Amino acid sequence: MHGGGVLTIGEFSRLSHLSVRTLRRYHDAGLLEPASVDDATGYRHYGVDQIPTAQVIHRLRELDVPLSDVQRIVRSGDPEIRATLVADHLRRLESELERTRGAVASLRRLLEPEPPPLDVELRAVPATTVAAVEDDVAYDEVLAWYAGAIAELDAVVHDPTGVPGGLYDNALFEDGRGHALLYRPTAHPPRSGRVHPVTLPAVELAVTTHVGEHGDIEVTYGELGTWVVGNALAVAGPVRETYVVGPRDTADPSAWRTEIGWPVFRVGPR
Amino acid sequence: MHGGGVLTIGEFSRLSHLSVRTLRRYHDAGLLEPASVDDATGYRHYGVDQIPTAQVIHRLRELDVPLSDVQRIVRSGDPEIRATLVADHLRRLESELERTRGAVASLRRLLEPEPPPLDVELRAVPATTVAAVEDDVAYDEVLAWYAGAIAELDAVVHDPTGVPGGLYDNALFEDGRGHALLYRPTAHPPRSGRVHPVTLPAVELAVTTHVGEHGDIEVTYGELGTWVVGNALAVAGPVRETYVVGPRDTADPSAWRTEIGWPVFRVGPR
DNA sequence: GCTGGACCCTCCCCCGGGGGGAGCGTGCAC
DNA sequence: GTGCACGCTCCCCCCGGGGGAGGGTCCAGC
Structure with missing residues (x-):
């Protein structure tokens, strides 16, 4: 560690709370590229400044945002565009919540023992x-x-x-x-x-x-x-x-x- | 149709709003067995009385209940046990919702342009x-x-x-x-x-x-x-x-x- | 200098819950 | 009798990883 905060994948994993596996996958997907990769050994090295990005990705994934969309969000430097994309996904979450509510209501009715007769x-x-x-x-x-x-x-x-x-x-x-x-x-x-x-x-x-x-x-x-x-x-x-x-x-x-x-x-x- | 409501997979699909593919998969998984299967042709035949079961399954899947758990729920004839199992999953949904709320809050903070300084x-x-x-x-x-x-x-x-x-x-x-x-x-x-x-x-x-x-x-x-x-x-x-x-x-x-x-x-x- | 163990690498197969499509058999209405 | 909608099985694909094999690398202690 040159004092400047260069991290191995394991250290970065502990600090970002993302698993080593997942970090490698994000690298492969071009989503979170290590600051540098050792040509000879293939070792990935991350910078401290990548922690915030890793966290944004982590949060978006917790919201089930697909990796491709996460990529679009973190790539867009403009905070305005970012906010718009994120807002879009929050709306999607809203409508999913609506659907869930519907399924729960429907399930309750289905499990009721005596369905009222149906006029057709x-x-x-x-x-x-x-x-x-x-x-x-x-x-x-x-x-x-x-x-x-x-x-x-x-x-x-x-x-x-x-x-x-x-x-x-x-x-x-x-x-x-x-x-x-x-x-x-x-x-x-x-x-x-x-x-x-x-x-x-x-x-x-x-x-x-x-x-x-x-x-x-x-x-x-x-x-x-x-x-x-x-x-x-x-x-x-x-x-x-x-x-x-x-x-x-x-x-x-x-x-x-x-x-x-x-x-x-x-x-x-x- | 012998008047008594025997359905091909396609008809059952239209009535249950589950895709033909999905019905076949549920058969393979032992989740929703057709009322009868023609030995010679392999054609599946469903009964009208299976529609309510199909609907319960559909609703549970909309709530992301794993097929194995869905199986336990629909297999348990006792409505009490059913209700308990379903309630368990609703609790799981609750906590997931909590997690989602957390992720959203966290994301908002992350995207704020100026992080306040940190006392360590x-x-x-x-x-x-x-x-x-x-x-x-x-x-x-x-x-x-x-x-x-x-x-x-x-x-x-x-x-x-x-x-x-x-x-x-x-x-x-x-x-x-x-x-x-x-x-x-x-x-x-x-x-x-x-x-x-x-x-x-x-x-x-x-x-x-x-x-x-x-x-x-x-x-x-x-x-x-x-x-x-x-x-x-x-x-x-x-x-x-x-x-x-x-x-x-x-x-x-x-x-x-x-x-x-x-x-x-x-x-x-x- | 050597060795052990922690750490890192790639590669392949596995999961669930389906979808797409190929290739082929069936049932029915005209 | 023939067209064609519908049924069947089989295989590969998707996502977002996890498990584990097999092997290289770094470093501290002796």
Whole structure:
């Protein structure tokens, strides 16, 4: 140690609380390069001034930020850009927390011993032309996407003839990515920005109403699924949701009502 | 479909919102066995009554419960045992959330442009005999372990001569598992349950005080590490923390004071 | 100067919880 | 009878490391 604070990997490990293995991996990944590497022996040498960087990396990894994103953050010297990138990840954590809350609520309902009976209605829906926003989205981006889409719809649809609704491709749930469409019925669907007219096909829907938070809506999906199969029907096409009463109407989640409609067709016994 | 709701893997996938791939994997793992498998073709067939189970699994996986634990939960028919196992995992989620909060706080401090100067004192500490509880613990169990240990110490140490403190092996931070010791100084260390007398060796400590929540204590660790190296010292042995003012004393986190001491020895220039 | 032990190196395989895709067999509707 | 959606297995890939083998290096004590 030349007094100036040159450290072996072991010393640096003790001071940064990162394992030796992990430090080597970060070197390989180009994430945290040692201040110098001995050509002859391959020994890595770190500088004391790298401890803060190591700590930032450590904290980001504790927040499950992928190494590639960590790299972008620590590479960007500009504190502004840094702050933005970090803020992005904190937002991602927020939405993940939201998802976790939903899963917990849903789990509680699932584990309740006596599920209340489910009202399901079979309803023929004619083809309708509506104002819509549609995109290919990832499952965990849906909430953010929804917020943007509904705002855009609200801005350009001035004479809605019904509550908003959405169509969600099955792949969205099964593969974590798929097509999503949010619409608002109106007599004269405008075309503006992402909003454009779409004609929803006529379908026969098995419809039920989910009451309460969206977090545990999957439970209702499951119950509806059981009903559908139990009544000798099969699923055809994307799920439809209709936001009869939602957060836009009242802050009380227990009053929210979401209609879930699954397009079905009758199957004969096999 | 014999009217009774026998489903192919694809149908079951649509109804359960689990991907076909994932269903096959759950079969292989013995987690969700199809109701029947065709010997000739290998086709899996699921029953409608398996949808609720699939949903429970789905929710648990969203909470990052490992498949092996999910298996234990869904296998245990007894709702009581189920509820207990699930509650355990919810507690784990809680503590993870705590850790996340800590990392966020720590990150904010790290990204602040101007770190306040650090007061470090070099202090020779004589050997002391104290009442202690010690264990090998995992890094993410430390909080829970601490709670139990401090309660046990409080229960049997009636005449403490100082505030509590802890010794934490470096491996705990670097490898995620290591030795932890919580102590309370007293004239006559009792022996009761996990509490027993321990003689802490004499060391020279580089000591600084961390003010505020424990969540961002790693930042102070890093600053202390930099100081240690910058002063031509090297680290020897487990970190010592002394809980001068903590949650047991006041509910206001900004008043908490934790002394961090790192055993050091002087190294000559290399 | 030698030796032992702590420390360092690279390399390969392992984990969980899937995804992508190849290559091939099946069931059903037209 | 034929197309094609759906089913099957098998293998390799992803991330962020951990375990351990096999071997080189540094340094203190003798």
